[in-house]
Amino acid sequence: MPAALDISAYPPDGMEVRLIERFTTLKGRRILEVGCGDGRLTFQYAPTAREVLAFDPDRASIEDALDEQAALGVSNVDFRVGSIEHLPARGAPFDIALFSWSL
């Protein structure tokens, strides 16, 4: 059986997190991720974050993220379909807003 191809057009796992942490720690933070897609980056930093609200307008991507979340047993991420314009202006403040390939 041929080996599965491991091809990604995105940076290697961990690279973006290391770069972000040159500006601010993610550990214990409450994070808002805008344009999370299928959670590719979310699952890299979620284990150290306190809480994550991650959303994306693409329903299929969010469904993929939810499947992955269930498989990984990640409990501190709230994935939602939508855009930041629909986020209520008031609410508990976040420590970090992350626009991951979405601006």
Add this chain to the structure above:
Amino acid sequence: MVHALRRAGQRLRPGGRLISIRPHETQLPLVSVITPSRRIPVARLTTPGFDDRQSAADAALERVVAEGRFARNGIRNHRYRSLLDNPSQLRTYLELIIPPRPRFPSGRRAQLLDLWRSSPRGSKIEIAEWIVLTALRRR
């Protein structure tokens, strides 16, 4: 974009960080053939509509700083490289990118294939890409 940044600012605590990760505006993806003895650059990939989008993103970040909602915290550029075994994997790589996808300039894909066919065993195709991280601090 400005509206999205303003809304993010409304939900950030004072001192909180807004971080944007994007492809670099001017350092376009570079495709090279890597033989056992040398690196041969073949093409920089272009993405239709990309320049307008990147300029708008830059303008939006500048705007929220000018409005006084955020202060600049820093900017970092970074390069990463992917090594592919053959042109078929390059096709897969490009198809994985969410549209709009980068494209070869006219004639350069054929040039790559010609070069690949004449490359020694063990050669690879390299794609070097650049990203830019912009960090703003909520005032």
